[in-house]
Amino acid sequence: MTVLRSLLDTRSDEFAANAQAMMAKLAEVDAEHAKAVGGGGPKYVERHRKRGKLLVRERIELLIDEDSAFLELSPLAAWGTQYAVGASVVTGVGTVSGVECVVVAHDPTVRGGSSNPYTGRKVRRAMQISEENRLPLINLVESGGADLPAQKEIFIPGGQMFRDLSRLSAAGIPTVAVVFGNSTAGGAYVPGMCDHVVMINERSKVFLGGPPLVKMATGEDSDDESLGGADMHARVSGLADYFAVDETDGLGIARRIVARLNWSKEGPRPAVRQDPRYGADDLLGVVPVDLKTPFDPREVIARIVDDSDFDEFKPLYGSSLVTGWARIYGYPIGILANARGILFSEESQKAAQFIQLANRSDTPLLFLHNTTGYMVGASYERGGIIKHGAMMINAVSNSKVPHLSVLMGASYGAGHYGMCGRAYDPRFLFAWPSAKSAVMGPQQLAGVLSIVARASAEAKGLPYSDENDAAMRTAVENQIEAESLAMFLSGWVYDDGVIDPRDTRTILSLCLSAIHTGPVRGADGFGVFRM
Known part of the structure; x- marks a missing residue:
């Protein structure tokens, strides 16, 4: 059986807190949308x-x-x-x-x-x-x-x-x-x-x-x-x-x-759709208040795909990235979803292979974002994280099947690129109100600047003020936090809209229908993959 079994406890205090935080963010979005209307x-x-x-x-x-x-x-x-x-x-x-x-x-x-x-x-x-x-x-x-x-x-x-x-x-x-x-x-x-x-x-x-x-x-x-x-x-x-x-x-x-245009769809017709086995309202409480806390994207997938049926690809390998096949409103779809935020070498290679398979079968791809980026550190550099991350980005860049992206939580650094962020021209890209996207998280970015500034002062033999450093870190964290919010990015037209998580399946179905107005064909070849 490939039907997903949900383990989400919708009666827990954690779920209630997550849902309350999401509803508060949705109220902010609704207020701003009312201004546009x-x-x-x-x-x-x-x-x-x-x-x-x-x-x-x-x-x-x-x-x-x-x-x-x-x-x-x-x-x-x-x-x-x-x-x-x-x-x-x-x-x-x-x-x-x-x-x-x-x-x-x-x-x-x-x-x-x-x-x-x-x-x-x-x-x-x-x-x-x-x-x-x-x-x-x-x-x-x-x-x-x-x-x-x-x-x-x-x-x-x-x-x-x-x-x-x-x-x-x-x-x-x-x-x-x-x-x-x-x-x-x-x-x-x-x-x-x-x-x-x-x-x-x-x-x-x-x-x-x-x-x-x-x-x-x-x-x-x-x-x-x-x-x-x-x-x-x-x-x-x-x-x-x-x-x-x-x-x-x-x-x-x-x-x-x-x-009178005599216009017709060139893409394949969808199969008969089946509703998911779990309610869309549950999506309000899936994303934790603190985005550093991981969540299982299968809980999202179970609520947006037909019959909650998801045929997972390489489930035991590269487990920080969930990949597999499903249908949404009858349309076939390949899904890549971040599970624990960080992309390692295994996840990168798994993604590259999966994207190639989707192109071979002319299957559109859906990227569900919640990533802090690719893993850093001496052992990972020696293990080839750069070439493996490049392999994933190569596959995304040269894939010809239509891509859809939904930013659910974090979408930082090169992970945003590898998961087909705006710069990689997905056909449609939407964000949940919980989403954040930037070069890196506010604390990490401020910390990097602090380390560089302290090292520069020491190299010049100058004193370094801890008080000024703390003030700088606070100012930078506040700036990056504000500039990484979903509404800020939407204001710059870096997405196609901030959406209610409960509407995700419907919106994706409209996008898939629009996509299939044209032909859906995969790539004939990719660039050189560094092995």
Whole structure:
């Protein structure tokens, strides 16, 4: 039998403390997400409504299929910065006319939908997901272009969005733009670069330069409608492919466009799914309050895979890393999960072999993170930890099957790389509120700096203040702790969202379905493995 047997004591004091701590973190995440949903605040929301316009999430709701799921991505982008949480844009994956699509929708209640540096990060990430997973891209446009005070951070990377729109089209991935209001300056190239463009009567305004700029540059007098209105673009310039009478009509036209794409999945179909044998609510109490305390990832696996059925690979070898085969919502998956945090040589070699096998069988991989990194020390260096760690990283780097990553606890140092962190381009990466990620733990990093500073002072024959050292260590620990938290990393768009652990299985199923829109094929070869 390969069905996992749970040993989690859900009535213990430890479980209750873990669950309480997780719920507190979830409440913080929910509060910040509410700020993103609130847009620019009541004043600007009311102004938007008085103009007879739908809010951004109302537009998405009308676009996607009724009662279907919308997987919102990076909702906490720009958290902890001077910009509004959410970065003035909503992105995600939703089903439109039966086709899974990436949606990018500006929120005009936040500074007129203008783009700041984090908007660019978030949109480029959405476009990457569109390209990698062969998902049509739908832009719901209402933006004043770049937030000009931040132009130095927007101008260069902003140009990548127009380039990538063109490349999506060249790759045969359809792009659609529905223009709800202003799409000016650089923003005018969004509809200009898309395959299909819908404009709305007396609403859409698309021009490279508005009337004031035209007056200043050429002396010509003009107005919004004659310069860039929907009627002009539908009748004269030809930029508008479809002319909508109102927002609802425009969204209906977008649905018709997608319905006529003749789009189909290229990946294999899933088998019949089976629910796990254990409840998702238990996931609230799995991760210890102190991440230094190990936990068994099989308790997580038992609650996210079909029928809690997990066929473990090399269970007696390299036991700090759990590997094996399962299904999620009928989709086959290979899983790598950290058990005791540290990756030794055995775990690294085990992972490399397992990744090769997954590529041979065209099976996507799921990485469940809780690692402090690769083991250090004289005996481990002599044992070849560098070349064995490099073997694992080589396998991850050159693997071609789709990767998914979930940060459950710690994800530090090169262990983050070996477990397919953000730098290694997993198709999707999510974090639990308990997750932390950095070069190393706060205490370790502060301790290293202290040792180096003390040695430097001794080499120069200078006195070393223990009092100053303690103050330095405290300051560094506080800084690294703050910068390793899940919401901080999500603010930088280093993940695709901080999620409720109870939603993990559902979110992974949506990701796997999106992934299988394109073909799923493994690598034909890998780099040189140092033996």
